[in-house]
Amino acid sequence: MTLPREFYLRPTRAVARDLLGCILVSTHGGAITAGRIVETEAYLGPEDPASHAATRPVAARRLFYGEGGHAYVFRIYGLHQCLNAITGRAGRPGCVLIRALEPVAGARVMARRRGVAVDSVSLTNGPGKLAEALGITLRDNGVDLTRGPLEIGPPDAPREFSVGVGPRVGITRATALPLRFWIYRNRFVSRRER
DNA sequence: TAGCTGATTGACT
DNA sequence: GTCAATCAGCTAA
Numbered sequence: 001m002t003l004p005r006e007f008y009l010r011p012t013r014a015v016a017r018d019l020l021g022c023i024l025v026s027t028h029g030g031a032i033t034a035g036r037i038v039e040t041e042a043y044l045g046p047e048d049p050a051s052h053a054a055t056r057p058v059a060a061r062r063l064f065y066g067e068g069g070h071a072y073v074f075r076i077y078g079l080h081q082c083l084n085a086i087t088g089r090a091g092r093p094g095c096v097l098i099r100a101l102e103p104v105a106g107a108r109v110m111a112r113r114r115g116v117a118v119d120s121v122s123l124t125n126g127p128g129k130l131a132e133a134l135g136i137t138l139r140d141n142g143v144d145l146t147r148g149p150l151e152i153g154p155p156d157a158p159r160e161f162s163v164g165v166g167p168r169v170g171i172t173r174a175t176a177l178p179l180r181f182w183i184y185r186n187r188f189v190s191r192r193e194r
Numbered sequence: 195t196a197g198c199t200g201a202t203t204g205a206c207t
Numbered sequence: 208g209t210c211a212a213t214c215a216g217c218t219a220a
Contacts, residue, residue: 055217074201075214076200076201078215080202126203172201
């Protein structure tokens with residue numbers, strides 16, 4: 001089961017919210033690792049000062065303006081990778097940063113990649129951590145999320161959770177916009193809600 | 195060419 | 208709570 005292309009061809013905010021509860025699956029390295037998405041952030045077009053659509057090199061901008069449903073992977077601080085899902089139709093820039101997962105398969109493999117205990121929240125409770133846990137690298141930049149080593153499937157259970165909304169984390173521009181979404185009271189969310 | 199920054203993390207006080 | 212790791216790409220000169 002994989003989310004159809006049409007899922008991504010909608011306004012970025014709606015995609016970010018609806019991605020909560022969905023299942024991200026990686027088959028990198030011959031092992032299946034998967035997690036439930038519990039935290040996302042929306043990044044819009046050039047009108048959003050925090051978005052890479054405005055600040056990153058041409059190659060990244062081409063992805064941003066490309067068709068939704070593809071992965072955008074970038075390196076931050078020289079050492080960590082972050083995974084995004086491109087949203088909107090071709091010509092409409094936007095993406096959703098996957099910030100945290102709750103492991104549902106392959107936790108032992110994740111633990112080996114991360115070097116932490118198999119039952120630790122530190123497995124996947126941050127964008128750099130989940131990328132490492134699922135074996136995501138810059139080679140995944142541009143891959144199709146509807147068919148490939150990286151896929152996102154629909155929720156594996158009814159969506160019976162509350163959604164938290166608040167300002168994005170870790171950025172220095174446009175810090176007040178309420179574009180971060182998370183599953184309320186999930187222990188894998190990267191920052192504790194009050 | 196030199197200096198600085200960042201959608202983070204982990205180690206340490 | 209503070210701070211270093213680490214590097215591509217941007218800026219100033």
